[in-house]
Amino acid sequence: GAGVSQSPRYKVAKRGQDVALRCDPISGHVSLFWYQQALGQGPEFLTYFQNEAQLDKSGLPSDRFFAERPEGSVSTLKIQRTQQEDSAVYLCASSPPGLSTGELFFGEGSRLTVL
């Protein structure tokens, strides 16, 4: 596809379950970002990859959150032992190399609801 693709679009999990959220960036984009967004708030940075290297994971809220991008393309955000406070929209974004404007291209997000 032409844009960033995220799946699933909606996920309902029981508290304590593990979830995995997938992101397919735009082809050729080397940088990939994960954000967490609460309703009506701005996105909060979680982590950032350049190719397969995770360069910044300072925003991950706890060690229950783990992200990987093993081949420098598709990325997975995994949340272990989900808690109610993990309920949010998880946005993935990508950007191409050498783009001076620093524009990020976002997917539609994965909405996680933890019961």
Next chain:
Amino acid sequence: TQLLEQSPQFLSIQEGENLTVYCNSSSVFSSLQWYRQEPGEGPVLLVTVVTGGEVKKLKRLTFQFGDARKDSSLHITAAQPGDTGLYLCAHHPNQGGKLIFGQGTELSVKP
């Protein structure tokens, strides 16, 4: 971390009205971006401002970067229901890498 404060947090207006939303910080930015996010979608870049005092226009939207590069505003003329959404300002703290967002202004334009 350079914090971005956006105001107002919520704005509900009638079609045809004008409005201004603000993005402020105590720190100087090398550049600032404005995004719009519609319900159920990801944010989409509207504009990047780089030079202090810069004004950019995008149809009925006018963006201004403060002279000291610490603040920015977005003015919408004759708002339309299609302008409804969450308006976010953002910056890159480290010239690339992560993008940091303000908390956003949620705009509702009623017909």
